[in-house]
Amino acid sequence: MKLVTCGLPYANGKLHIGHLRTYVPADVYVRFLRMMNEKVIFICGSDCHGTPIVVNAEKEGISPKELVEKYHEHFMRVFKEMEISFDFFGKTTEYYHHERTKEIVNRLIEKGYVYSKEVELAFCEKCNRFLPDRYVEGICPYCKSPARGDECDQGCGRHLEPGEILEPRCKLCGNIAIFKKRKHYFFKLTAFQDFIKYYLSNLSGTENAINYAKEWVENLKDWCITRDLDWGVRFPLDETLVLYVWVDAPIGYISFTEKFTREWEDIWLKGDAEIIHFIGLDIAYHHCIFWPAMLRAANYALPNAIVASGMVKIEGKTFSKSRGYVVWVEDEYLRAGFNPDYLRYYIVNYTSHEKDLNFSWDVFREKINNEVIATLGNFLFRIMSFSWKNFGTVKMVVDREIIERIAKSKERIVEAIRKWEFKSATDAIMELASFGNTYFQNSKPWEIIKSDKERAMKIVANALQIAKALIIFSYPVMPKSMEKIGKAIEMNLKSCSIEDATKVEKELKIMKLELPFEKIEEKDLENLKMALLDRFAEKPEISIEDFKKLDIRIGKILSVERVEKSKKLLKFIVDIGNERRQIVAGIAENHKPEELLGKLVVVLTNLKPARIMGVESKGMILAADADGKAFLLIPEKEVEVGTRVK
C-alpha cells in the first residue's frame, strides 16, 4: 500500500500554476499507480492556521474562519476541474485535526522533548497583539539597514534573533512595538541530529530536497513551536498559546488519513504503507527535518520518499505574485475555457520534475497543438474515423511486432513513473503515437482497401491496438479527454489496468468520434498575454504636482569606492552644484568604479536619506533597470553641474 500526499495549500490565496507544479505530477503518479493495480491513498487538504490568515481576514473585514472557508471551497472547485483526484481533501480547522495534533504534541511533551523558555517578543499595544517577526520592521543592529524582525532582508542578510532588532515598529499599524517577556515552548530538535542524518541517508525521493536537507542538518537549533495567537490549535500546556502552523500542518497528512480510512493506524503507526510526500522545494526544510523528527519523537511511521518539484517561471521570469508574474488557475486558465488536460500535459512534459518549469503561453500553444493534438490526438482521430467509416466492427488480429512495440513503451513508462520521471514517461507516449502514425502512413490502408478489404482490416486492427494502448497510457495525464475518446471503442478506463494495453480483444466496435481536441489559436491567448504584460507595467497615474515634488539634478561623480562586503553597492561622492553628497547605488555588478569617475549623472536629491549596509546615502543616482542590470542615465551634452531635470 502507498500513501501519497501533496503539500497542503495555504488557505490564504487562490491557486496558481506554481501550486499545480506539485499537484498535477502527484495526481499523474497516483493515477498510474492505480492503473498498475497498486493500492494507493491520495490525501491533501487546506492549511488554515497562522498569522497571515488572521491578518488578511482583518483586512477583508471577515473572520479567519470565513476566509479559510472561502479558499477551501476554491481549492476543492479548482482541483475537481483540474481532475486532481484526491481521495480525501480535509482542512486543518476541523475538530479531528486538532485532536490528532494535540495527541501528538502530548506525546512529545510526555517524552520530554518539549521545554519552556522565556523569550522577548515584539508586542504592538495599539493592535493589542504579539507580532511575529516578519510583522516587525526596524533597524538591523549589525549594519543599521532597515530590516525585518527575523532577518536583515535589505542589508547584510543576517538572521536576527527575536528582540535583537532596533527601533521595532508594527508593520500593520506603524506604531512603535515594545518587547514583552513571554514564556514559549521549544521542541528539542537538536536531539535528533544523528537520527535525521541517518534518516536522510536512506530517504528516497528527488535529490534536490535531500541534498539541501543534508546541508541543513549540520546546523540545527531547537524549534519554537508556540505562538501568541487566538487562531490555531491550542497548545496543551498553555491554552493562551497556539501551536506554530508548521507543527499542525503536516499532521494534516495523518488526521486526513484518519478521517478517510480505518486503515490509518496501519499506515501511520504500524508503518505498513509506503508514505510519499509530494512538495514544492520551498518546504523541503519542514518535510526533511522538522517532520521526521516530530514523527520519530512521537513514535509514528516515517515518510519513505520526499518528491520535490522545481520552481515555476512565467514567460522566463522568476515567479512572483507581487510583481505580477503569475498565472491564476481559475480566473485565467479555466475561465478562458482551456481543456484542463492541456495544462496537465504541459506541466508533466515541459521538463523533468526537479528542474525549473517555464510557463509561456506561446510555448503552451505550440506544445499542445503539435504534441497533444497533431501527434497523439490526430492519430487517435484518424484511426477511429477510418475504422468507423469503413468497418464499424474490426476483427482484432494483431501482429506480434505491434504488441512488442507497445510492451516496450509500457515498460519505459512504468520504469519512468517509479522514478518520478514524468517527462520521460510522457515522451514515451508521444513516441508511440509517432510510431503509430508512421505505421499507418506507410501501410496505406486507404489504398489497399480498394482492392483487398481483409488486408486493410489487418492494418486497422494493428493501428487500433496502438490507439487503445495510447488511450490507456495517456489516461493518467489527460483523464478527461481520454475518457471521451475511450468511449468510442467502449473502453471503461476507470477500471482499466496498464496491462490491458497489450491485451487483444476478439473484436472492437467503433463508434463515431467527434473531434476530441480543439486547437489553441493565437487569438485565444491575446487577452491572457496582455493581462500579464499590463499587470507587470501597472503604475498609478500621477499629476504634474506629484512629479514636481521630485528634485532631480545633474551631478558629477567626484569619487567612487566599493562598499565593503557587498557585491552590488558602490559609494559615491557626487557634486550636485550647491553641495557634495554621499550616495550609495547598487550598480557595481556591471560598472567598474574607475570608469565612473568624473561622469555626469542624474540624481534624485530630495530622497529621504537611508543607511544601506551601514553606509549613509543621501539621494539616488538614476539608472535604467534592464533585467536587474543598471545602466546609468547620462545627459546627452555636457551641462553644468546642478542643472535641474524636468
Next chain:
RNA sequence: GCCGAGGUAGCCUAGCUGGUGGGGCGACGGACUCAUAAUCCGUAGGUCGCGGGUUCAAAUCCCGCCCUCGGCACCA
C-alpha cells in the same frame, strides 16, 4: 562568502563506468490525403560554458575560471 543543481543547435532534452554528439519542437524541401494544412520522407543547424591537464582517444576523468538558478532555517 559558503553549499547544492546546472550550463549540449532558436527552445526542451538524451548521452556523463571515455572510443566518430542522439531525439523532439521550430526552420527548409518533397510525398500523401484516412485525418483538426494533420501525417510521412528528407535537409540544414552544434567551438557539447571557457582555459589547461591525463590519455592513442574526453561532452564524458582531473584542475582552474566564468555564467545561470536555488539554499544558507523558524518565511505558511
